[in-house]
Amino acid sequence: MTPEGLLPDKLLERIRSRAAGYDRRNAFFHEDLQELAEAGYLKLFVPASDGGAGLGLEAAAQCQRRLATAAPATALAINMHLVWTGVAHVLAARGDHSLAFVLTEAAQGEIFAFGNSEAGNDSVLFDSRTFATPEQDGAYSFTGTKIFTSLSPAWTRLGIFGKDAAARDGAGELVHGFITRETSGYRILDDWDTLGMRASQSATTVLDGVTVPADRIFRKLPVGPNADPLIFAIFACFESLLAAVYTGLGERALTVGVETAKRRTSFKNSGRSYAQDPDIRWKVADAAMAMDNLYPSSGPSLPTSTPWPTMGPNGSPNWWA
Template identity: 30%
Template sequence: MTSVTAHVIADDAEALAVAAGLAEAFRTEAPLRDAERRLPYAELEQLSASGLLGVTVPADHGGADVRQETLAEVFRLLASADASLAQIPQNHFVYVNVLRRQGTTEQRKFFFGEVLEGRRFGNAQSEAGTRHVQDIRTRLLPLPDGSHELTGVKHYSTGALFADWIPVLARAEDDNLYVAYVPRDADGLTVVDDWDGMGQRTTASGTVRLDAVTVPADRVVPHHLTFQGPQLHGAVAQLLHAAIDAGIAGGALAEAAEFVRTKSRPWFESGVDTAAEDPLLIQRFGELDLQVRASEALLGVAARAVDAARAVDAARDELTDASAAEASLAVAAAKAHTTATAVLVADALFEVAGTRAALDSLNLHRYWRDARTHTLHDPARWKIQHLGRHVLNGTRPPRHGLL
């Protein structure tokens, strides 16, 4: 549970400066945290104290309300240093956004205050053994006193172990989706640290068990209303995932370049004195840099498309189908590209660095393990499918939280 006093960040420039400083601080022990699966409690307290968790709180509630372009860059910076640490707050911002869209005035006042004080939101949404990812079987049932009872089992609950509040996705009696914001120490709620993924090892994306957990009525938000009209919920969530992948790619490329400059030997046929002078390596690094630059450019385009749609929403007090679709498609393009880039560059690190880079003690394989694990969240092939449908037939993407 958070026990720090949080700074309140004033604007986009400060948010980026704070993120860059934290990234450098987190980078130092990232290989050791991964190798030993040392959970980042201290680092998350630093994150809370920094004020970064509150940067999307609206200005009329005391927050900086930064652009999505800024938020994406914050995540890219953090992921370039430690992809697990960057993923942990992804759901935090998603569920701040849920409150922004569907929370009551009282709910926004309370929870935005919590966020500005450094409180962390986790996540309990995905379930295992169901027909598909949208098949949510956790139930939110009414009680005679007007409160609710929450029962179910969640998996891949990134951030829950470190959270002050755990937003739980559940279906009510009417089968509609709601989000219940549950205190981490609520009776009947258990967080199990059973995540054993090969990558993103310190996200603690384990199991949340809910055994007749009582939830007051004022802690429940009607999430299904989000998808009854144009929405940016999915675009914002996927933008942050794309930023994490772009960060992994950039971190892997920087690590590879440093390794080649300082540790690699030139190939004997190259006729040069250092590996950094090898023309074939120079060519390969140029190709990889081009790929990373393209991913970062698409990430920026996507973030600006989301910002543009949000601006239309603010000006007209309603989101349009056209602007929401453009944002979703731009994010889909960025996510598909960053998915490929993260895996490609993390793998190419070994190609350019050579045999010594494969030593387990160096833990350079964490970039590939993190990239391969994180990019499994949702299939890029379906994002490309929606891009194709739109460019060929003008079909707008569907309204759901994964696009």
């Protein structure tokens, strides 16, 4: 399945047409999410045998790149669902099926969100300011505050982690688990109003003794850096998909720049198109070459949706053909 197959032009244009309105109203992308779910987009990593697209990380990144050309905030929020399903995929490919239930539930329509980020925690995954307190039968209760919880209005599964400071003889242990939308003990704050990213609705989530049952605790790791496959999988998926979104954003910015330069005219130069201004041509060429550095050398250069120069009669690039 290609990015164009999963995100046909008509769907992409509908998503693009709504992006500015979401941001203007500080509204969540409900319509985008519904259409993407109906198109099977939330099942990129779900095996084809379970009704998904069966893609790997590289192909999923190309899909996200394409989506970001239409609606960056939508793409960033969808990233959080894809991070968890991608982590499950990456682990399974290495023989670790501890998150097999993530792919199973994604196939059933559940939406996963990423509830790990904490204000002031520059240790990221290697420590936590959230308290994880062991309870009976292997369950844990979590108390703390998570920020940038994208998909806040829509997630049905939220991945969280916290620290059991008394574990490992006082060295501490990081405990990872999932809660559901129906779990009690959490609050979502109405505190998201970020220009250009409003549609993601990445609100703060307050955990106030929320309990994760034993069967939803999927990792216990020592505090500090470690080589557990979960850590590799989270960073691999998060960073790759994030880079894909901003690559798509750059592609769209270049396209809009060319279109705008062609459309606008100069008062002082008798109505000539700004596309004929040498300074503007230089800036567009510089941006295009910067974008070209992002792509693998084994593949094509800029995608067909982005203007790429034809050669002029003197052998120099013609950016405006």
